[in-house]
Amino acid sequence: MSLSTIFVYLSGLVTKVEKLTKVEFSNLEKILFPKLKITKAQVIEYYIKVAPKMLNFLANRPLVVTRFPDGVNQIGFYEKDAPHGKPSWVETVKIHSETAKRDINYILCNNIDTLIWLANNAAIEIHTPFSKVDFQEKPDMVFFDIDPEPPATYNDAIEVTLLVKEKLDDLGFESCVKTSGKKGFHIIVPIVREYTFQDTRKFVHHIGKQIAKEQDLVVSEFGETKKPGKVFVDYVQNSYGRTMISSYSLRAVPDATVSTPLEWSEVRKGIKPAEFNIFSVVKRKKDPWQRIFDIKQKLTV
DNA sequence: GGCAATT
DNA sequence: AATTGCCAACGCTCG
DNA sequence: CGAGCG
Ligand SMILES: [Mn+2]
Ligand SMILES: [Mn+2]
Numbered sequence: 078m079s080l081s082t083i084f085v086y087l088s089g090l091v092t093k094v095e096k097l098t099k100v101e102f103s104n105l106e107k108i109l110f111p112k113l114k115i116t117k118a119q120v121i122e123y124y125i126k127v128a129p130k131m132l133n134f135l136a137n138r139p140l141v142v143t144r145f146p147d148g149v150n151q152i153g154f155y156e157k158d159a160p161h162g163k164p165s166w167v168e169t170v171k172i173h174s175e176t177a178k179r180d181i182n183y184i185l186c187n188n189i190d191t192l193i194w195l196a197n198n199a200a201i202e203i204h205t206p207f208s209k210v211d212f213q214e215k216p217d218m219v220f221f222d223i224d225p226e227p228p229a230t231y232n233d234a235i236e237v238t239l240l241v242k243e244k245l246d247d248l249g250f251e252s253c254v255k256t257s258g259k260k261g262f263h264i265i266v267p268i269v270r271e272y273t274f275q276d277t278r279k280f281v282h283h284i285g286k287q288i289a290k291e292q293d294l295v296v297s298e299f300g301e302t303k304k305p306g307k308v309f310v311d312y313v314q315n316s317y318g319r320t321m322i323s324s325y326s327l328r329a330v331p332d333a334t335v336s337t338p339l340e341w342s343e344v345r346k347g348i349k350p351a352e353f354n355i356f357s358v359v360k361r362k363k364d365p366w367q368r369i370f371d372i373k374q375k376l377t378v
Numbered sequence: 379g380g381c382a383a384t385t
Numbered sequence: 386a387a388t389t390g391c392c393a394a395c396g397c398t399c400g
Numbered sequence: 401c402g403a404g405c406g
Contacts, residue, residue, distance in 0.1 A: 103379070103380090104379080141393075144379075144392080146379045146380085147379090154391080154392050154393085155392075155393050155394085156392055156393080157392090157393055157394080158392075158393085160379080160380070160381080160392070161380080161381050161382080162379085162380055162381055174393095174394080174395085175395090176394075176395060176396090177393085177394065177395085181393090197379085198379060198380090199379065222406085224406090274396090278397090298398095299397075299398050299399070299405075300398080300399065300400095300405095302405065302406075303405090311406075313396085313397060313398080313405080313406065314406070316395085316396055316397070317395085317396075318394085318395055318396070319395080319396075319406080
């Protein structure tokens with residue numbers, strides 16, 4: 078019997094489920110998304126179902142999570158340092174923070190039990206850095222963060238996302254796209270681990286400026302992040318210690334949206350972020366971004 | 379969500 | 386025994 | 401340099 082088959086019976090057969098994981102569950106019937114009446118059991122079930130697709134994106138990346146133990150309508154908190162009371166089997170990596178002048182034990186999620194444990198912690202959102210733990214100074218991806226500023230719309234964000242895709246195509250780069258689960262999109266260009274964050278930042282800024290010159294809708298300067306009605310091509314995120322929301326992570330919003338990898342053909346005006354949520358994403362047969370782990374592009378323009 | 383400090 | 390606190394910081398950019 | 405940013 079597969080994990081997901083068993084987990085369908087979660088509410089009814091809790092003890093049986095517990096035998097399949099090292100995690101000790103708590104408060105399974107607690108409502109974490111009040112608007113949709115989604116319980117913690119359903120959140121755990123979601124993460125178990127997407128685990129086969131999601132774990133690859135988490136592997137060997139020190140995690141930052143946002144936790145909402147009392148539900149997404151209550152105040153949550155960021156967590157980097159593994160909490161006291163963490164089971165011994167949860168893998169962590171000690172990384173020294175220069176500015177904080179202390180060591181932080183980041184969680185590594187390299188197996189499904191850790192993902193289940195995070196879900197039981199009400200770690201709704203899981204954020205990942207752009208480099209892996211074994212080579213932290215060298216990112217393995219370039220990140221285009223497409224941020225529409227109201228009154229710019231989701232369709233505006235889609236338009237700009239496709240403009241960036243077109244530009245990348247022209248330059249000969251393969252790219253992957255996902256919804257952020259909130260207002261914008263994320264575009265990833267997988268690269269060889271030979272460049273610094275300054276390199277990747279410059280690369281995104283360069284392309285952002287180019288498009289901004291051609292399109293009135295687009296801005297790409299730091300001072301323009303909140304320019305009303307514009308879509309900001311955000312390059313700043315490409316830095317050490319910064320993160321993006323992971324593919325397949327839930328977002329802590331009332332509609333329980335998911336940051337969802339898409340086929341480029343799915344990025345068309347009219348789609349809405351809420352189409353991709355805790356219920357719909359598990360039904361998707363598509364598994365875009367498969368090639369992301371094979372492609373390792375050089376960043377020469 | 380859960381440990382630890384505080385009353 | 387019950388309540389409260391704590392749980393992240395960073396590098397980058399602009400002025 | 402500090403403030404504001406994501
Ligand atoms: Mn964004
Ligand atoms: Mn941004």
